[in-house]
Amino acid sequence: MVEVVVSARLYRRLVGARIRSDFTYRASFFLRVLSAALVTASAYVAIAALISKVGTLGGWGRWPITFLYGMSSSAFRFADAFIGGSIERCSEQVRTGKFDKFLTRPVNVLVSVLGEDFAFRRVGQFIAVVPFAVVALSHLPIHWTLGRVLFIPFMFVGAVGTFSAIFVVSGCLAFWSPNTTEIANAFTYGGATVAEYPVHIMTNWVRVLAVSVVPVGFTVYLPSFVLFDAPNPLGVPLWVSLISPLAAIPFGLLARTVWRYALRHYRSTGS
Amino acid sequence: MRVYLEIARLSFRRYSTYRGAAFAGVFTNTVFGFVLASILRAAVGDRTVGGLDRDDVTLFTFAAQGMLAVVNAFGDFELANRVLSGEVATELHRPVDFASFKLANDVGRSGFNALARGIPPFVIGWIAFRFELPGPSRVASFLMAIAVAVVLSSRLWTIVGLVSFWLTDGNGVVQMMVLVVSTFGGVLIPLQFFPDSMVRVLEVLPFAALVQLPVDVYLGFRNVGAVLVVQSGWVVTLELVLRWELRLALRKLEIQGG
Numbered sequence: 001m002v003e004v005v006v007s008a009r010l011y012r013r014l015v016g017a018r019i020r021s022d023f024t025y026r027a028s029f030f031l032r033v034l035s036a037a038l039v040t041a042s043a044y045v046a047i048a049a050l051i052s053k054v055g056t057l058g059g060w061g062r063w064p065i066t067f068l069y070g071m072s073s074s075a076f077r078f079a080d081a082f083i084g085g086s087i088e089r090c091s092e093q094v095r096t097g098k099f100d101k102f103l104t105r106p107v108n109v110l111v112s113v114l115g116e117d118f119a120f121r122r123v124g125q126f127i128a129v130v131p132f133a134v135v136a137l138s139h140l141p142i143h144w145t146l147g148r149v150l151f152i153p154f155m156f157v158g159a160v161g162t163f164s165a166i167f168v169v170s171g172c173l174a175f176w177s178p179n180t181t182e183i184a185n186a187f188t189y190g191g192a193t194v195a196e197y198p199v200h201i202m203t204n205w206v207r208v209l210a211v212s213v214v215p216v217g218f219t220v221y222l223p224s225f226v227l228f229d230a231p232n233p234l235g236v237p238l239w240v241s242l243i244s245p246l247a248a249i250p251f252g253l254l255a256r257t258v259w260r261y262a263l264r265h266y267r268s269t270g271s
Numbered sequence: 272m273r274v275y276l277e278i279a280r281l282s283f284r285r286y287s288t289y290r291g292a293a294f295a296g297v298f299t300n301t302v303f304g305f306v307l308a309s310i311l312r313a314a315v316g317d318r319t320v321g322g323l324d325r326d327d328v329t330l331f332t333f334a335a336q337g338m339l340a341v342v343n344a345f346g347d348f349e350l351a352n353r354v355l356s357g358e359v360a361t362e363l364h365r366p367v368d369f370a371s372f373k374l375a376n377d378v379g380r381s382g383f384n385a386l387a388r389g390i391p392p393f394v395i396g397w398i399a400f401r402f403e404l405p406g407p408s409r410v411a412s413f414l415m416a417i418a419v420a421v422v423l424s425s426r427l428w429t430i431v432g433l434v435s436f437w438l439t440d441g442n443g444v445v446q447m448m449v450l451v452v453s454t455f456g457g458v459l460i461p462l463q464f465f466p467d468s469m470v471r472v473l474e475v476l477p478f479a480a481l482v483q484l485p486v487d488v489y490l491g492f493r494n495v496g497a498v499l500v501v502q503s504g505w506v507v508t509l510e511l512v513l514r515w516e517l518r519l520a521l522r523k524l525e526i527q528g529g
Contacts, residue, residue, distance in 0.1 A: 032443045039447045046454050049465040051323060054314045121443065179291035186299040193306055193459075201313035206306060 007111045010235025022120050031120045037128035040077070041071035042268025044069060044132060047196065058201035059233065063139045064224070067198070070132030072195035072220040075159030077129055081122035082114065084188060089117040091174030091181060097268050109263060142227050151226050159219035165248065166191055166214060172237035172262040191216040201234045207234075218247035275375040276366055282379025291388040295339055304336040307459065308396065314464075321463030326402040326488055331461050332490040333396030334486045340388035341381050342420040342480045343428065344458065345449045350432025351441035363521070370429065370513055377425035385410035385417075405489055412495035419502040424481055426509035433513075436520040459484030463492075477505040 022029050047069055051062045051157075060068070090113045093099040102109050142148065170184035195216040198206055210217035222244040225232050232241070286293075311328040314320065323331065339345065350373075353359040363369055397404070405413075431448050435441025453459050455480035463468050473479050480502045487493040 028438065035447055036443060039450045043454050043459075045465075046460040049469070050314055050460050052466065053464045054316075057310075057314055070344060172354045177291060179289070182292070182295040182299045186302040190302050190306055192297070193310075195301070197310050202309045203305070203312075206309050 003108070007108050010107055011111050011115045014112065015118045018116075018118045019120050029121075033124035036121050037124040040073075040125040041128040043131075044129075058198045060198050063136050066132055067140060068198065068220055068224065069196045070129055070134070070136050071156070071224070072159065072216075073129040073192065074126060074154055075132055075219055076163050076192045076195065076222050077122065077126035078156075079160045079163035079167060080106065081126050082118070083164040084116045084171075085119050085122050086117040087167050087171035088181075089186070089229055091171050091184065094174045094266065095178045095181075098265065100174075100268050103266070110259065132205075140184070140227070143229060151223070155220065155223040155226075155245050158223070158248045161248025161252050162215055162219050163188075165251040166216070168255040169258050172258050175262040175265050190214070195219050195221065198214035215247055215251055218244045218251075276373055278367075278372060278375035279379035279382070281296065282376045284379075286380045286383040287387070290387075293384075296388050297329040297391045299341060300336040300388065301395050304333045304396050305399070307336075308400070311460070321461070322492060323461065323463050323490075328402075328461065329400045330402045331403075331486055331490065333393045333400075334489055335458055335482050335509055336362050336396075337389045337391075337393040338417065338420075338482050339458065340384040340480050340487065342424045343377060343381065343384075343415060343426060344452055344456065344483075346424075346431060346445055348445055350429065351435045351445050354432065354435035354441060356507055357478035360524070363524070367389045370510075370517060371491075373429045374422065374425045375528065377428075378421060381421045386402060405491060407487055409491055413485055413489035416488045416498050419506065420437050420481050423477060423502055423506050426506060426513055427477055427481075428514055430509060430513050431479060433516050433520050436523055452481065455479070456481050457486070461486075463488065475501060477509065480505055 044066075046173055047065065051057065051065055054242075055061070057065055090099065090102075093102075102112050137152075149234070167188055170187040173180035173184055191214040194202065194206065194214070196212055199210050199217045199221045202210065207217070209222075222232075222236065222241045225238065225241040232238075294395045308329045311332060312325050315323065315325050315328055317325070319327075350359070352361070362372065365372065396402075428448075431445055432441065433442050438444065455473050455476065462473055462479060462483050465473065474484070480498075482495060484498045484501065488498050
């Protein structure tokens with residue numbers, strides 16, 4: 001318990017230091033956050049274009065698709081801001097051997113990895129995609145109950161957890177081979193792309209991957225059936241949708257095991 | 272000229288030693304090919320959208336994924352980081368023209384990537400979906416458009432990398448450009464799916480000239496002559512911008528240390 005408190009305090013100080021250093025060049029910093037946000041949001045243009053041309057995707061019209069995009073990319077960008085970006089930098093440091101420095105410190109390795117490379121501009125990307133989820137929710141004909149309102153934060157937390165687990169496991173590939181940054185992208189960004197569309201439109205084996213190796217189907221797609229009064233075209237029962245955010249727990253534990261195993265496996269570059 | 276041919280040859284050799292990286296790239300491009308093809312095939316169904324049917328979108332997706340590395344559509348952080356760390360000074364010291372040196376380097380890399388990264392995703396996609404392949408004359412036009420796209424991409428990304436001379440960290444600019452190219456260059460979703468009014472603007476911008484226009488030539492949607500005119504226009508324009516930027520950058524550069 002003491003260790004957790006120490007870690008939390010350390011994390012706060014590391015992140016604080018990063019933010020202060022970012023704020024030193026205030027104008028350039030805000031410009032970067034703003035432009036990163038605008039460009040991130042512009043990715044929606046492609047989806048909006050697609051929907052306006054084809055009408056519906058697998059029976060889903062503009063607002064359900066927009067909700068799927070907004071909710072999944074909010075969760076993805078949130079996980080990226082606090083976990084993914086730092087893990088990506090960490091893989092790079094494993095490759096160059098600079099990762100050694102984390103191991104010489106008397107603190108939890110993950111905490112110092114996550115704290116040291118925190119980049120505030122990624123929070124800007126998160127903020128940029130949230131409005132899509134909010135606007136879509138206001139347009140969807142959802143029969144609101146207290147349960148459904150509370151389900152949204154539950155869904156968000158679960159999705160962030162699952163995306164974080166994917167980030168950690170893909171990042172760990174770098175401990176085995178130096179050329180895996182691109183493979184990691186296939187799982188992280190590829191997974192995020194799958195999460196932006198209804199899983200039932202995908203070919204069979206992509207569907208299978210979406211609930212197993214890269215479990216993005218659990219992030220927003222399955223939970224969203226709790227909000228919509230429509231049966232799942234794949235015949236997935238409602239109770240599975242209800243508990244699907246909990247998938248973050250087993251996948252998170254798995255990621256923790258992989259991370260610990262990877263750390264033990266780490267050998268410096270020796271150059 | 273001889274020296275640049277030699278640089279291109281060495282660059283080809285350099286990249287051919289990174290076999291693991293090439294394999295990883297093929298893996299990623301192929302996975303994205305399947306994901307995007309899956310989405311677009313479902314979106315199109317049995318209809319044609321913007322002139323594309325199910326076979327066309329599949330071919331489009333895998334051709335585009337194969338091309339990404341060949342034309343280096345998403346650039347890289349190498350130049351931005353070299354400017355940041357000051358290592359760029361070594362390159363500027365060389366008794367060759369910096370912009371042409373970059374181009375020769377990029378051409379060599381593209382040559383290797385054409386063989387190692389361009390063909391495999393396309394072949395795997397074809398094995399999975401068996402889309403109809405265009406005839407040899409269209410293949411020849413496609414290859415011409417790719418060749419110009421390689422030069423265009425080199426100019427574009429050198430310009431973006433050199434922006435680091437004015438910013439403390441140019442990585443953000445590179446990242447933003449990646450998103451712009453993937454959204455407005457037809458990489459994620461072909462421009463045929465965009466509203467016509469947007470297409471009229473996007474099709475004459477340099478982002479579309481990297482991937483979308485060459486693939487359109489391959490599919491037979493665009494006349495190769497018209498595409499080459501747009502591409503060459505941008506090559507000339509960006510070359511001038513690059514020269515101007517380089518002059519300003521060199522005036523600003525201060526090399527420290529002994």
